[in-house]
Structures are given as C-alpha cells and as structure tokens.
Amino acid sequence: MKSYLDMTKQELLAEREAVSGQYAALKAIPRNLNMARGKPNAAQLDLSMDMLSLDPACLAHTAKGVDARNYGELAGVEECRQLFADLLGLEAKNIILGGQSSLNLMYDSVMRAMVFGVYGGSRPWGQQGRIKFLCPVPGYDRHFAVTEAFGIEMINIPMSSEGPDMDMIKKYVESDPAVKGVWCVPKYANPSGITYSADTVRAFAGLKPAADDFRIFWDNAYLVHTFEDEGDELLNIFDACREAGSEDMVYEFISTSKITFAGAGVSAIAASEENVKFILKQMGVQTIGHDKLNQLRHVQFLKDVPGIYAHMKKHAAIVKPKFDCVLNGLDREIAPRGIAHYNRPRGGYFVAYEGLEGTATRCVALCKDAGLVLTGAGAPFPYGKDPSDNVIRIAPTFPTLPELEQAMELFCVAARLAALEALTAK
C-alpha cells in the first residue's frame, strides 16, 4: 500500500475518486453511531449492578455508628475517605468526598478560588484582573469550558510522550503571577492516552510559582483504568510534593464514574491538610454533606484497593477489544497511507488521532453526514480552536463492538477522503 504522501497528483486524484465512491456507498446505509463521549457501555455498567442490591441494613450506618441516612459528615464517611486515601497513597484526612461528579468538584474549586481565594493566597483570583490557566493540549474540553466560563485566559501547552512541555510550564508559572493554575490529566491523558513520566511529575512538584495562589488541577480520572497488561506507572504527585515541600500546590481529583456508575459514582478531592481545612470551611456554607449512602454503597461493593483493581480487570475485558478494533482499523487503513499519527494507550478512554493539517473539521463533518457522531474537531483545545485543525478524539467505549467496526470503517474512509481533499487542493 502506497503512502499518500508519496503519490503523484494524478495518483491522488484517482484515489480520491475511488475513496469518494466508497464514502458515498457507506453514506447510503442509514446508521446512527456515536464515538463522541468517553461514556462506558451498558455492559460495563452491568458490572456494578450488585451495588444496587446490597443489604440496606449495612448501608444505614457507618462502622463507627454514624447514621448515614441523616445530615452531616461534610467531608464524607470515614471508611469511604479511607478507601480513596488508600487508592491515592494518602491519608483519610486528605480526602473530601463529593457527589457523583468530579467535574463539579473541579468547577467548585475554580469558583471558590475566583470568589473567595485559596489557602495561602492574599486575594481571590477574581479580584486580580486578567488571570491565566495553562492548558496542555490536546486536553479535556470540559476542563477548558470551566476556565472559559470564569473568564480565565487559557494558554496552550504542547504535549510530548512524557507529558506537557515542562520547560514552558516552568517559565510561565515561575515568571507570571497571573498564571493561577494548570489542567492536568496525568494518566492516560484525555485524549492523548499519555501518562506523565516521573520526571514530569517531579517537575510539577518542583514548580516555584510567581503567584502565591497557584494550583495544579490534577485530574486523575483514569488512575485505575488500565486495559493493557500492567499498564503505565504514574508517580504519586503528593510523594513528589512532599520531597519538594509543595503539598499545598496540588488539588487532585478522582471519581468512580468509570469504575461503577458514570451517573451515580462518588467523587473526591485530595489535598494537603491545610487545603482540606480551608476548602471544608467554604464548602460548609454550600452544603451539609454529600450522599453518604452512596459512599457506603461504594465501600461495601468495592471493599478495598485490590477490590477496585479486580473490578477494573472486568472493565478491561470489555474495553480492550474496542481499543484493539480502533487501532487495528487505523493500522490497516490509515498508517500505511501516512496520513496520521495516533497513540496506542494502555488505559483510559480515548485515542487521539492526529491527521494532516486542516483535515479534522472536514473529517468530523464527513462522518456526521454519514451518521457517525465524533467529538467536535477543536474540542480538545481551549476555546474549541485547534490551531492545526488536525486532532480528532476517538472514544471507543460506548458503542458495541459490531457498531464500532462499522464506525471505524466509516471513519477511516472519511479520514482518507479528508486527507485526499487536502492533498489534492494544493
């Protein structure tokens, strides 16, 4: 198979003609497929159905006799804080449990920083004029939507296979007091699938911010979401921070959304004791506490850290064939034609497809017209603007395997057609 990059104009035109025909044929078949969001499939949700038939008597009270059905326990029930602490290599006192959405915890953390300020900061972020967040790209669109909503300027930071460009991050953070935060998905990053190297994590922990109120938003959404072999190793950022004396600089977020139920899990923020105290004081005005029954449900069902990893093996058995399907499709149809790079993640929820410059929007549109919804081109970038218009986030988990086969057939033809249009337009 010849790379498109080695083809003559005439060969490209002929290929375009052929691929246009393939596309038209596929488009003629009605379909309604979705690879847009990192949503678990029903089979994955079925794995946690036993959580809905636990003995009610075991849910009503905590081990220490606190009535979980009543008000109280702002930071969450002790055994569930401990479970998250064990998972993150921290202590229960470092954990605040939230509702079912870690996004909500992140949003509220930005909101509180804007309106009230953070521990150790002299003023609320919102009273300091124009402030900035660093955004490793491609990244998670919902992160960027939060900072955009609060009017925070976002600066793109390129990613390598080691994580974000730490020289650039260091320069911004250490020279500009208007830089208040950075969004990170350190393991199986959304959407690149990359896991930050130990050096990268240490470089984060070693930052000496110009601002007295800078925070790293460490969204460890995929910590346990390995589907390939032993997966990637991520250095515990709090271990690195302890060495550097910078524990107050990090807010870590995690949830069981993709462990148990995407719509009814438990989320947590992990932070230094000082940060936790400061946050709880502010949070105590907002709520009396989150759903403790659901916290106990999770402890009863998942039991402990080995229990979580055992449960994730079941997810892996469902998820891995889907990633294989996507990667096999790309390996067969795209790689030999030289029109894209893509990662081979060992966990997480996404494959980042990096095509030829200026082809992402067109490829997404071609797919949409033929009944396959992808994440909008540009979505993985601040303000929805992909400077090179070449990144497409593929989310393989939600469709069934037969749907995914169909989706990938269409995707590869659309991607080839978009590439050919770009190459023949020159």
Added chain:
Amino acid sequence: MKSYLDMTKQELLAEREAVSGQYAALKAIPRNLNMARGKPNAAQLDLSMDMLSLDPACLAHTAKGVDARNYGELAGVEECRQLFADLLGLEAKNIILGGQSSLNLMYDSVMRAMVFGVYGGSRPWGQQGRIKFLCPVPGYDRHFAVTEAFGIEMINIPMSSEGPDMDMIKKYVESDPAVKGVWCVPKYANPSGITYSADTVRAFAGLKPAADDFRIFWDNAYLVHTFEDEGDELLNIFDACREAGSEDMVYEFISTSKITFAGAGVSAIAASEENVKFILKQMGVQTIGHDKLNQLRHVQFLKDVPGIYAHMKKHAAIVKPKFDCVLNGLDREIAPRGIAHYNRPRGGYFVAYEGLEGTATRCVALCKDAGLVLTGAGAPFPYGKDPSDNVIRIAPTFPTLPELEQAMELFCVAARLAALEALTAK
C-alpha cells in the same frame, strides 16, 4: 400560678432562689441532649428503608429507556421532574433536579447570579458594587450564611402571623436597585412555623423590582411537612406570578431531605422556562448531571403526589407527639409566667421561642452548661445578631420522646432562670 411580670422584686428574688436550686439539681445529672438542628430522628429515616431494597432492574433505566446509570440528563430524569412538577403544580419543563441538597442549589444559584448574572439581568450581581438581600427574621441561619459568604448586605424584615412585612419589602424592592433578592420559607417557616397568607404570596408576586435582576428565593422546604390536621394552605406562588406576569422573578427550592433521607434525598429548583434554560446552560459547565439512580429510587418509592402525602402521614405520627411535648412543656411552665411567646405550628420542624429581651443568649448558655445543646442564640438572624436577644429556635424532632421530655424540663427551668435574672437585675 403568678406571672413573673406581676411579681414584686421580693417575690422575684425568692422565685429566682428557688429556680436556681432547681437548675442546679438538673445540672447535677449528666446528660447529652441536642435540640439544635432540624434533623429527622432515626425512626423517621426508618420509614424510607424500603427505598434501599428496590428491584435494581427497575432503577437502571427510565420509562423511556434512558440508561440512568450512565452520564447525561442534566436536568434530571423525566419521571422525577414530573413528580416534583406535580407536587408544585408546575410542568416538568419547570424543574431542574439537583443532588441531595437544596441548600447546594440555593448556594449555586446565588453564586451564578454573582459571577454570571441571572436571566434578563444586564450584569452579574458581583459587578454592581454593594448589593442587598432582604431577610425575614427570624429565619434560617444557613440562608444567611450563604449571602454573608458572598458579601451581600442583609436587611432584617420583621414577620407577622401573615408572613414578612410586605409594605417594607415592597418599599425596599421597588425603590432600591441594589436589592437583588429575598429569602423566604413560605410554609411552616424556619423557625417561626408561620405560613404566608394568600395576600402575602400575592404581594410577593406583584412586586415591581427596581432591579432588572431581582429574585425571590422561595425555599419551600416544608411544603408537605404537616403534622397537625389538614395543616396550612399556601397559595402557589407561580399561580400568583402567572396572573401578575412575574414568573421569572421566582426561584423555588424543594427537596426530599425530610421526606426520605436527610443525607440522600433529591433536591429541585423550580422556575420559569426562561430561567430553567438559562440555568441549565450555566449548570452544564459545572456537571454532566446529578445522580439519576437516586432520582428513580425516589419515583419508585414515593410513586406520586398522593404517595408523598401518605408517606408524610407516617412522619406526622412520629413528629406530632414531639411538638406536643414541647408545647405542653411551654404551656405548663412558661406561658402562665408570662415570660415568652411562641407559635403553635401545624407542620415544619421548629418552634420559635420568643422570651424577654436580652435573655436568649443566657438561656442557651444555661442549657449548654447542663448538657442540652440548642441552636445558638442569634442564629436565626443575619450575622448571627438577634437585636433583641430574645429568640430561641427549638428543634423537637431529633431527640427521642423521653430525651425530649428531659430536654424540655431543663429548657423551661433555664428559661425561667434567665427571665428571673433579667427581671431582678432591673
């Protein structure tokens, strides 16, 4: 029995001596009682235990086949929105479901108004300098804590048996564009137990605010919490607003916290369609949706509006004897001595005790020293400052009946002693 107000100084001094002795005797008995918060008792929580053993298969999907375990449905599942709509005499499109805390919905509503503004407003509240909220007093301490946290000035509005002083509210709202909101608990008000009259509700609906971004925060926390006979009637504020053309002016809040589980209920905000659209757009940045399994659990368990009222009858059977205990104690020990007024609520969670001026702090301290925790004196007022230092909020529900008997015995002695100290100090 002679009223203290009719006693001579000598009689008062003798009575003080006697009551001091009674107090000392009670104080000598170790006890650990709490009438501080409006928390349901364990027996009330037991009423909803069947909600924890529903058929898991009935929880996983909505009637229309939406997978409740997965992401999505920002405003909540349709059948649960409909249940709240039926209860409030509205349509499902007027309902946004939240997590388990209506306080959280209120806080977030104030936050969004501060940072982003409200539907129809020209600028965020937070960009308009000093702004104000009207606070009918005595009121709910957590409401006041929210507005205080956001730096909103609070203005006390006196309450009568009809509700807040509407002449005063009208004057403030219609003359001062800095007045942005008013906190209301319109039925079985916290803590006075008063239900707003139909005229009061119509007066609210008829307000013509000077501000283009004024909102009534209508916290209908006790809508169905009647324990006496048929209870009070509250005019539906949205009906009154529809007549006045002012539907956009109201945010109504409600939750099942004191219907099912205080720590694991479902909350809702009810508002005009325009408000709902505007709020959902902002909320969509904060979360992907709230816990839909818990929403379905509530629909399965409560079923419909008659189901809710039937369930509340069970609460009433537990709650009414406790209010009787409190009122009997006050009728026996306090009323004849002429040292306090108090309400006789037909629902809700509180009795507001209004003693002699300058005695509330002392009475609460006397109780505390003898092992009975009450809501702090001043708590039902903005900034925790009761100008007359005479209101004490009594919350009868949490203790068991025998505990409550003990608590009331102590309370009445402490209240008499505080009154006698004040009267003899003159």
